[in-house]
Amino acid sequence: xxxxxxxxxxxxxxxxxxxxxxxxxxxxxxxxxxxxxxxxxxxxxxxxxxxxxxxxxxxxxxxxxxxxxxxxxxxxxxxxxxxxxxxxxxxxxxxxxxxxxxxxxxxxxxxxxxxxxxxxxxxxxxxxxxxxxxxxxxxxxxxxxxxxxxxxxxxxxxxxxxxxxxxxxxxxxxxxxxxxxxxxxxxxxxxxxxxxxxxxxxxxxxxxxxxxxxxxxxxxxxxxxxxxxxxxxxxxxxxxxxxxxxxxxxxxxxxxxxxxxxxxxxxxxxxxxxxxxxxxxxxxxxxxxxxxxxxxxxxxxxxxxxxxxxxxxxxxxxxxxxxxxxxxxxxxxxxxxxxxxxxxxxxxxxxxxxxxxxxxxxxxxxxxxxxxxxxxxxxxxxxxxxxxxxxxxxxxxxxxxxxxxxxxxxxxxxxxxxxxxxxxxxxxxxxxxxxxxxxxxxxxxxxxxxxxxxxxxxxxxxxxxxxxxxxxxxxxxxxxxxxx
Numbered sequence: 515x516x517x518x519x520x521x522x523x524x525x526x527x528x529x530x531x532x533x534x535x536x537x538x539x540x541x542x543x544x545x546x547x548x549x550x551x552x553x554x555x556x557x558x559x560x561x562x563x564x565x566x567x568x569x570x571x572x573x574x575x576x577x578x579x580x581x582x583x584x585x586x587x588x589x590x591x592x593x594x595x596x597x598x599x600x601x602x603x604x605x606x607x608x609x610x611x612x613x614x615x616x617x618x619x620x621x622x623x624x625x626x627x628x629x630x631x632x633x634x635x636x637x638x639x640x641x642x643x644x645x646x647x648x649x650x651x652x653x654x655x656x657x658x659x660x661x662x663x664x665x666x667x668x669x670x671x672x673x674x675x676x677x678x679x680x681x682x683x684x685x686x687x688x689x690x691x692x693x694x695x696x697x698x699x700x701x702x703x704x705x706x707x708x709x710x711x712x713x714x715x716x717x718x719x720x721x722x723x724x725x726x727x728x729x730x731x732x733x734x735x736x737x738x739x740x741x742x743x744x745x746x747x748x749x750x751x752x753x754x755x756x757x758x759x760x761x762x763x764x765x766x767x768x769x770x771x772x773x774x775x776x777x778x779x780x781x782x783x784x785x786x787x788x789x790x791x792x793x794x795x796x797x798x799x800x801x802x803x804x805x806x807x808x809x810x811x812x813x814x815x816x817x818x819x820x821x822x823x824x825x826x827x828x829x830x831x832x833x834x835x836x837x838x839x840x841x842x843x844x845x846x847x848x849x850x851x852x853x854x855x856x857x858x859x860x861x862x863x864x865x866x867x868x869x870x871x872x873x874x875x876x877x878x879x880x881x882x883x884x885x886x887x888x889x890x891x892x893x894x895x896x897x898x899x900x901x902x903x904x905x906x907x908x909x910x911x912x913x914x915x916x917x918x919x920x921x922x923x924x925x926x927x928x929x930x931x932x933x934x935x936x937x938x939x940x941x942x943x944x945x946x947x948x949x950x951x952x953x954x955x956x957x958x959x960x961x962x963x964x965x966x967x968x969x970x971x972x973x974x975x976x977x978x979x980x981x982x983x984x985x986x987x988x989x990x991x992x993x994x995x996x997x998x
Contacts, residue, residue, distance in 0.1 A: 517722040517757050520730055521682035521749065523691060524717040527674045528651060529569045530705050534670035535650045536563030536606060541672075543711050547665040555650075555670035557602035562799055569672035570613065570803060572704045573648045575812040576674060577614030579702050579819060580643060584805040588613045590797040598664055599653040607675075609794045612647035613805065619643065619678070620821060624839040625693035627746065630686040641691050642679040649673050654712070668712070674705075680719070680730070685749035689742050692716065697820050701845045715740050718749060722756045722766070731756075732766040736773055736780060748773040752780050823848050831861030840869055846884040853890035859901050867897060871911050875918060887921045888914065896925035906985050909934045946991050949974045961996055968992060 534541055537554035553561035577584060591609040618640040626634060651671040656663040676695065682688050696707045696714060707714045716739045721731035736752060739745045751773075756766055771780040818826070823842035827833050833841065841851045847868075855864050872893065876886060896913055899905045905913065909929065916928045949971055950957050956967045972989045 517724060517753075517760065518726060519683050519753055520680045520721050520723070521684070521688060522680035522719040523676075523678045523682065523688060524719070525676040525678075525692070525695060526651075526715045526717075527676060527699060527705050527707060528713040529572050529648070529672035529674055530703065531566055531568050531572070531672055533566060535566050535569055535648070535672040537670055538564075539670060542667070543713075545667060547663075547667060550667045551669070556666055557600070563606060565800060565803075566672055567808075569648060571808055571812050572672075572702075573613045573646060573674050574805065574808055575702055575815055576676075576699060576704050577617060577646055578809070578813060578816050579698055579704075580614075580617040580619060580646070582614035582617035582643065582646060584614055584809060585611050586805060587611060587802045588805055589802040590800040591794050592797050593649075594793040597652075598662065599655050599669070605649060605652065606797055606800070607649035608647035611802075612645045613803075614646035615644075617643040617646075619691055619695050619698070621687060621690040622694045622697070622820060622839065622843075623690075624836075624843065625690040625697070626686055627689050630689075633686075635683070639681075639687070641681045641687075644677045644679050646674055646676050649675060680721075685746035685753075688718065688749055689746050692742050692745065694820075697843055701817050701820060702815075703817075709740050709742070712740065716745055718745060718752075720749065720752050720756070722753065722760060731760075732768045734766060734768070735770045737770055737783065739773055744773060744775055747775075747778065748780060751778060755780065817845070827851075827861070827865075831855060831865075833861050833865040837862070837865040837869060841865060844883060846882070850883055850886065850890045854893045854897070856894050856898060859894070859897050863901070864894075864897060867900075867907075867910070868893075871914060875914065879918070887919075888917045889921065892917060892921065892925060899925060899929060903986070905929055905934055908985075943991065946988070946995055950992075950995060957996060 528541075531541060533539060534555055537552050539550045539552050539555055542550060554563055574584060576582075588608065589611045591607055592604040593607045593609070594604045596603050621639045621641060623631060623634060623637065651668050651673040653664050653666045653669040656665070678691070682691060692714075699705045699707050705713055709715070718736040718739060719733050720736070721733050723729070723731045734752060734756065736748050739748055752771070759766060767785050769785040770783045772783050773780055820839075820842045824835070824838035827838040827841055827848075828835060840847075842848050851864065851868055854868065855861055872886070872888070873883070876883065881887075893914075896905075896910055896917070899913075900907055900910045904926075909932075912932060913925055913928050913934065916932070917923070917925065920928065953971060953974065956970055959967050968989060971992050972985055976985060976988060
């Protein structure tokens, strides 16, 4: 029988800072294990923490971007647990007075998995947030059969925990939530949010019930999922598993499970875990933080969010909603698009060329827009040549390919070197007249309404030309001659 699915997410996001949360050790990825450590992040006796102000500011900036409020005073707490990745046997975190409260994450339509975009239940849905608190990351454990390796380079890295309300109803919505949140955090420069590097990780809470009026079912938590596709698959499996258990009268217990990606199934880790199990108490080594001065400092740094950018692109530059969603999904791409725009070129044409041609060439070379060898101003020069009729769109693509390896050359010079230039005065008209005279049958067919043969006549003119004129100009001249 069908069940109502309720999902909440706890997203752990590393904050982009040069040093760790409570010490001066560097934050980095891929260095030799246990090289960026000190007595503080190793939890040695007598070591005292010092707050990283930038991490606090970036957390508050995240809250402003997501519509959160902040308490006047935010404080630090200790969360007690024993595990090798936290040798102090407690984690310095926040409990009852986190930096950010409330707010929400909009689910952007283009952030849903492609196969689910036609079946979005509610457009412009906003998933409410419960809180965002700041804490220290733990060490990285690598389990090898009967032994484990611990790397403390990651331990102490500033880590935001972004806790949603239980507003999600499917793996598809969870995917859209994570991609939308990822875009917003990157847009604000808060984090690179790279899941492959462990900068963004997620715990998923799922429960099932039969009717809306029934209380929520037992919460099952899926721990430390680190790819959006894995999260979607894990949610699908867990919904099916719980549903089958409930169909057979097997009650669910509050529990924590892990996702085995190779087997495609969740596995029980432990049962029943609540806040009181961690024995939270206020951290005696750190003073509370007054949020007002820091909020005043970061408020001017709040950027245009992706949906705000998209609306402006549609309104001011005339692009479609789809193009606007693509262009606003990456702050570097959005900046490149705006820099390439020109009053002489319709924004829609700039958007089309960037999305259909430039991004395709970048993908072929495994490059991102921020590594693009063609500067936006050079692309603008190229598109001006298309707009004034010097180049056809197909010719512009050829010029762009050369520009990838000769970025310092002017597009006009590359076009001339490739032979893409207007015919000499009167030459094109003479060639058109000769082609009309030499192809009376095709001319008659075109005049009778067979427009396909116009392409044949255009090709004949292009073959006769000493240069490579714009095919569109040739077609327009042919059409004018034949209709005159």
